[in-house]
Amino acid sequence: MQFLDTINFSVPLLANATETVDSSMVIKSVLLSLVVIYFVSKLGGELSNKVGLPPVLGELLGGVVIGISILHLLVFPEGSTDSSSSLIMNFLQTTAGLTPEATPQVFAAQSEVISVLAELGVIILLFEIGLESNLKELMAVGIQASVVAVVGVVVPFGAGTIGLMTLFGISAVPAIFAGAALTATSIGITSKVLSEIGKLNSKEGQIILGAAVIDDILGIIVLAVVASLAKDGEVDINKVIYLIVSATGFLLGAIVLGNIFNQTFVAIADKLKTRGGLVIPAFIFAFIMAYLAAVIQLEAILGAFAAGLVLEETDKRKELQRQVIPIADMLVPIFFVTVGAKTDLGVLNPTIPSNREGLIMATFLIAVAIIGKVVTGLTVFGQPGINRLAIGIGMIPRGEVGLVFAGVGAASGALSKPLGAAIVxxxxxxxxLAPPLLRFVFPDETTTATLEAASGTSLVIESDVITLTDSQENELKS
Known part of the structure; x- marks a missing residue:
């Protein structure tokens, strides 16, 4: 995902503030931004939940409302947006004495801080998802997930590229770039929705999750290929081989590490008696793994997810899950609201003549994007009774990953304005579309479990998800 790689951190955030930007103003602007983000995420999530949709959809829509498309409360420099369009900056000028001369620097610093917090939020989200997943179950569906991922890359890429060249007369390089954008899958959005509807650990959820991870890796490789093609007119084979080897080595290494590190982590956590004795070492490990993934040019979120899978195998996983949840509740909404805020719905306006060509191409790309992922469910084998439609729909959302492809393509000059708008x-x-569709194909199912107690009485539990403590789980097993 690595959308922060494109941000220039040339403005010191809180260091040497007197030379470039008033740090107190940066803090004020960040605090106001967080107030707006948390308010709209909670309001949107509650309204979405009330109508039976995943709360994450409400957070995304809330971000759209306060972002560049409508209210301009939370806007960012990318997309040719400047500080004059930010209502938060205008509010600071009116109430806090922010001068017009200092506004652009404060705006840039505030945007960078919020973007960093958003990136941290999705890293923690994938760490949390890793903790909720089961490494053995994920490996058990590894072959199916690999097939789903490969088909989910090849079909939309081929159909999109060939269709644009034959139907619209688009030249090869921009058509390839657009086809590459169709291969993306947003693991953050999909995993969050699956978790919210209680399907993360279902067979379908595990295949979707595994395929999304593999799809993300394949997407990085595809992006490296098309970026090289757009820049130099040829593909850097050495870089492609490096990415394939490093991605494979990283994931295999994480699995091996899980078998070695588990007991060591538990032993260390047991010796720590001060506050945060479990969650702080866990985050140290997660951030190290995220850093290593980023260093070898993979996604930081893949490292965090791998760390969660490793720690899921420990005896402390349930306690750790409970301690991570409130931290995730503080940071994860920033990511989803920010994604929505950066989404410019202006490209959908058909009354603007320059949008019309893009709308026609967008219709084609949307059809390919949906069909190209839905057919992946048909490739699942050896799983009688599995919900293949749900698997395909779970691969649909492109999210921030797709925006990275569009951003790289626009920066390289490979995409025309109509084609760039169509991709967006x-x-x-x-x-x-993906969150409500996932809810639709996974109908509410009441889980009814009758547990025979030692006394011979029966306990009936009716809920979507049953959460047990470690001691309760051991007692039931016995």
Whole structure:
């Protein structure tokens, strides 16, 4: 995902503030931004939940409302947006004495801080998802997940590229770039929705999750190929081989590490008696893994997810899950609201003549984007009774990953404005369609479990998800 890689951290955030930017103003602007983000995420999540949709959809829509598309409360420099369009900056000028001369620097610093917090939020989200997943079950569906991922890359890439060249007369390089954007899958959005509806550890959820991880790796490799093609007219084979080897080595290394590190982590956590004795070492490990993934040019979120899978195998996993949840509740909404805030719905306006060509191409790309992922469910084998439609729909959202492809393509000059707008429209609609569609194909099912107690009485539990403590789980097993 690595969307922060494109941000220039040339403005000191809180260091040497007197030379470039008033740090107190940066703090004020960040605090106001967080107030707006938390308010809209909670309001949107509650309204979405009330109508039976995943709360994450409400957070995304809330971000759209306060972002560049509507209210301009939370805007960012990318997309040619400047400080004059930010209502938060205008509010600071009116109430806190922010001068017009200092506004651009404060705006840039505030945007960078919020973007960093958003990136941290999705890293913690994937760490939490890793903790909720089961490494053995994930490996058990590894072959199916690999097939789903490969088909989910090849089909939309091929159909999109060939279709744009034959139907619209687009030249090869921009068509390849657009086809590459169709291969993306937002693991953050999909995993969050699956977790919210209690399907993360279902067979379908495990295949979707495994395929999304593999899809993310394949997406990085595809992006490296098309970026090289757009820049130099040829593919850097050495870089592609490096990415394939490093991605494979990293994931295999994480699995091996899980078998070695588990007991060591528990032993260390047991010796720590001060506050945060369990969660702080866990985050140290997660951030180290995220850093290592980023260093070898993979996604930081993949490292965090791998760390969660490793620690899921420990005896402390349930206690750790409970301690991570409130931290995730503080940071994860920032990510989803920010994704929504950066989404410019203006490209969907058909009354603007320059949008019309993009709308026609967008219609084609959206059809390919949906069909190209839905057919992946048909490739699942050896799983009688599995919900193949749910697997395909779970791969649909492009989210921030698709926006990275669009951003790299626009920066390289490979994409025309209509084609760039078409890609953005495809990303927007697939991102917002997936959560309600997932809810639709996973109908509410009441889990009824009758447990025979030692006394011979029966206990009936009716809920979507049953959460047991470690002691309760051991007692039931016995």
């Amino acid at each position: 429209m495809m990303v927007i609609l697939t991102t917002f």
